[in-house]
Amino acid sequence: MDKRIEAICGDAIAELQKMENESVNLIVTDPPYNLNKDYGTSQDKLKFEDYLEFSRLWLKEAKRVLKPDGTIYIFMGMKYISYIYIILEQELGMTFNSWITWYYTQGIGKTKGFSPRHDDILMFTKNAKKFVFDLDAIRVPQKYYRSVNNMRGANPGNVWEFSHMHYCNKNRKKHPTQKPEGLYERMILASSKENDVVVDPFVGSGTCLRVCQQTNRRGVGIDINPEYIEMTEERLLEEFKGFDSIDEKMKRCPNDLNDANVRIEYIENHIQLFLKNHPDAITEFLEEVKQKYLTKMIETGQIWIFDQYGVAI
CATH class of the missing domain: 3.40.50.150 (Vaccinia Virus protein VP39)
Incomplete structure (x- = not known):
């Protein structure tokens, strides 16, 4: 131990x-x-x-x-x-x-x-x-x-x-x-x-x-x-796969991420800052990102972030 x-x-x-x-x-x-x-x-x-x-x-x-x-x-x-x-x-x-x-x-x-x-x-x-x-x-x-x-x-x-x-x-x-x-x-x-x-x-x-x-x-x-x-x-002694609970607000994606550079920077920071100890919540967060910004992210070539975490488009 x-x-x-x-x-x-x-x-x-x-x-x-x-x-x-x-x-x-x-x-x-x-x-x-x-x-x-x-x-x-x-x-x-x-x-x-x-x-x-x-x-x-x-x-x-x-x-x-x-x-x-x-x-x-x-x-x-x-x-x-x-x-x-x-x-x-x-x-x-x-x-x-x-x-x-x-x-x-x-x-x-x-x-x-x-x-x-x-x-x-x-x-x-x-x-x-x-x-x-x-x-x-x-x-x-x-x-x-x-x-x-x-x-x-x-x-x-x-x-x-x-x-x-x-x-x-x-x-x-x-x-x-x-x-x-x-x-x-x-x-x-x-x-x-x-x-x-x-x-x-x-x-x-x-x-x-x-x-x-x-x-x-x-x-x-x-x-x-x-x-x-x-x-x-x-x-x-158990393998750590993330904490067993999370504040639901930690998975939410803010509205008004309209600037392409700010948007991708925010998404990457969100995963590192808010979901560091909660890897199982990343998919849920990215699903909300996809619902809100997929069209814009296709236009700006930012859909690679979904592939990186295995989230289907």
């Missing part, structure tokens, strides 16, 4: 306590929501105050190990998210940055009340002003091309649309709360640099470490369940 990636079987709090002060650049994690999920070696069902104390203890250690310019992203269910917010801000003195909503089109069905279609992610930084945030690494294509906007696209905002990890997904593991790699890709690219240390204290199916592996980060994942550590290690 990649020596930059470490999967540790152990208790999250105890393993965090072993880490040096200010040694971690980024923490991205999906802790138990205390909703009675079956995690094999543990049942996610603590008393209310016990769950808050458990959260308080691991978050205290998380803050301690973060570097001064470090960031933490935490997935959390609606029942406890406000309490986690208070612990981070009021008790630990961290700075709130963003409340991210992950929107997905399918989820739990309810017959009385509205079916949930989103999860939430809290983003807090250790310092109010000095923290890593690489916007260029996570921009999304715009609907209309304008030269003043440059080819890097726009800020993705705080509502993210990624497909849920359906059981039919080829990358689905035997874990009850597996998250899409595209979500972790965005957070890790935004809030860390290559060779930075990224920690997931509740690594589960190994999504965080898989993304660290493919984005040249040093990843440390912790889980109390040895089966999940074994699952993670096996996942890290």
Whole structure:
């Protein structure tokens, strides 16, 4: 296994306590929501105050190990998210940055009340002003091309649309709360640099470490369940063919690419910038290019780009 990636079987709090002060650049994690999920070696069902104390203890250690310019992203269910917010801000003195909503089109069905279609992610930084945030690494294509906007696209905002990890997904593991790699890709690219240390204290199916592996980060994942550590290690040995999820906006081709030189430059840049970790999405992107610009591209001799990626004319 990649020596930059470490999967540790152990208790999250105890393993965090072993880490040096200010040694971690980024923490991205999906802790138990205390909703009675079956995690094999543990049942996610603590008393209310016990769950808050458990959260308080691991978050205290998380803050301690973060570097001064470090960031933490935490997935959390609606029942406890406000309490986690208070612990981070009021008790630990961290700075709130963003409340991210992950929107997905399918989820739990309810017959009385509205079916949930989103999860939430809290983003807090250790310092109010000095923290890593690489916007260029996570921009999304715009609907209309304008030269003043440059080819890097726009800020993705705080509502993210990624497909849920359906059981039919080829990358689905035997874990009850597996998250899409595209979500972790965005957070890790935004809030860390290559060779930075990224920690997931509740690594589960190994999504965080898989993304660290493919984005040249040093990843440390912790889980109390040895089966999940074994699952993670096996996942890290799999051939990489692209991340298992993508923001649908990454595949869209902007309107108004009327200048021939700008158009071909944009198409090539789009593939390199937006689809670098998503080779399976290139065909879909080029199909949209073809629908919008095929006639013009025939006239300007630019259809070679379709042949290059095996897209039929």
